[in-house]
Amino acid sequence: MTIDAVLSANRAFYRAFATRDLDAMDRIWARRAEVACIHPGAKPILGRREVMASWRDILAAGGGPRIETRGERTLLLGAAALVLCEEVLGKGVLAASNLFVVEDGEWRLAHHQAGPVAADAPPPGPGPTLH
Amino acid sequence: MTIDAVLSANRAFYRAFATRDLDAMDRIWARRAEVACIHPGAKPILGRREVMASWRDILAAGGGPRIETRGERTLLLGAAALVLCEEVLGKGVLAASNLFVVEDGEWRLAHHQAGPVAADAPPPGPGPTLH
Numbered sequence: 001m002t003i004d005a006v007l008s009a010n011r012a013f014y015r016a017f018a019t020r021d022l023d024a025m026d027r028i029w030a031r032r033a034e035v036a037c038i039h040p041g042a043k044p045i046l047g048r049r050e051v052m053a054s055w056r057d058i059l060a061a062g063g064g065p066r067i068e069t070r071g072e073r074t075l076l077l078g079a080a081a082l083v084l085c086e087e088v089l090g091k092g093v094l095a096a097s098n099l100f101v102v103e104d105g106e107w108r109l110a111h112h113q114a115g116p117v118a119a120d121a122p123p124p125g126p127g128p129t130l131h
Numbered sequence: 132m133t134i135d136a137v138l139s140a141n142r143a144f145y146r147a148f149a150t151r152d153l154d155a156m157d158r159i160w161a162r163r164a165e166v167a168c169i170h171p172g173a174k175p176i177l178g179r180r181e182v183m184a185s186w187r188d189i190l191a192a193g194g195g196p197r198i199e200t201r202g203e204r205t206l207l208l209g210a211a212a213l214v215l216c217e218e219v220l221g222k223g224v225l226a227a228s229n230l231f232v233v234e235d236g237e238w239r240l241a242h243h244q245a246g247p248v249a250a251d252a253p254p255p256g257p258g259p260t261l262h
Contacts, residue, residue, distance in 0.1 A: 034206040036215055038226045041249035044215040046204055073177055075165040075241070077232050078210040082242055084167055084175040095169045097228060097244045101208050110206070111213055113228045115246020118172035 003074050003081075009107035010072060010083040010098055018067050020059040026052060030108040033101045038113035040094060065090035081107060086117065093117040134205050134212075140238035141203060141214040141229055149198050151190040157183060161239040164232045169244035171225060196221035212238060217248065224248040 009028065016024035029035055029048065037051045038044050039058070045051050072085040080101050087094040099111040140159065147155035160166055160179065168182045169175050170189070176182050203216040211232050218225040227245040231238040 033208055036204070036206060036213065036228075038215070038228060038244075038246065040246065042226065042252050043217060043248055044202070044204065044226055044228075046206075046215070071175070073167070073175065075167060075177075077164055077230075077241055080208055080211040080230075082167065082230065084169070084177070086174060095173065095175055095244070097167075097169060097175075097230075097242065099208075099211075099213065099228075099230065110208055111228060113169075113226070113244050113246065115169065115171065115244065117174055121173050 003076065006074050006076075006081040006083060006100055006107050007072060009100055009109070010069075010074075010085070013098060013109055013112075014067060014069050014087075017059075020062060022056055022059050025055050025059065028109050030101055030103055030110045032103055033108070033110045035109070036111045038115075040114050040116055065092075069096075080110070087114055134207065137205050137207075137212040137214060137231055137238050138203060140231055140240070141200075141216070144229060144240055144243070145198060145200050145218075148190075151193060153187055153190050156186050156190065159240050161232055161234055161241045163234055164239070164241045166240070167242045169246075171245050171247055196223075200227075211241070218245055 013028045016028060035048050035051050036044055036046045045054050068088045069085045072083055075082040083098045085096055087096050094114040095117050096114040098109060100107040101110045144159045147159055166179050166182050167175055167177045176185050199219045200216045203214055206213040214229045216227055218227050225245040226248050229240060230242040232241045
């Protein structure tokens with residue numbers, strides 16, 4: 001499983017989000033691994049049924065700003081992979097962690113957390129180029 | 132590696148945080164795995180040196196409210212483990228994801244994200260009891 005495959009799975013997640021495609025969103029989440037999600041401003045949600053119910057509500061709400069992502073960085077952690085990125089929604093920016101695990105030969109999402117980035121947050125330091 | 136060991140590592144992280152013990156904080160973070168951190172309101176930080184520098188600043192600042200945690204839930208994901216919890220700081224509440232990996236026979240922190248929980252956030256649903 002390559003970095004490219006993780007980034008492809010991350011793009012599929014945001015494509016499902018942007019196009020409000022609940023079936024695609026369902027496919028990207030792990031089926032056997034335990035899953036969890038922390039939406040902005042919310043408490044942790046655990047369990048696949050509960051996480052998918054939260055996405056059903058979010059995608060059904062519609063009318064939100066277009067979501068774009070930038071600054072994707074990937075950490076390979078054995079059989080798991082973490083993609084960090086910024087989500088740009090209109091004038092707002094969120095920082096997100098997306099944790100993927102391998103199931104049936106593909107990366108599937110096991111956990112997502114997004115939280116607001118303050119308007120005056122400094123850019124992250126240069127840091128090492130990981131991948 | 133057991134759930135108890137993950138929760139013990141999670142407690143060690145918050146003990147280092149609460150007691151502003153930079154050496155203890157350093158010991159809890161992974162040494163070989165890539166590490167990252169998303170502090171509340173901030174953009175992602177990658178790289179051990181950069182992450183530890185951020186903790187040095189936070190712990191040196193002092194004077195913050197006492198930090199307590201509640202609602203710990205653990206997801207075992209192969210060689211990684213994710214602990215979700217709420218951080219209570221004075222009247223504020225944050226939702227946190229702490230991702231641990233095994234190194235040298237112990238759980239070490241590879242990633243931490245915390246973000247604010249809105250004052251009017253509903254409690255999470257009952258959900259399944261995972262562990």
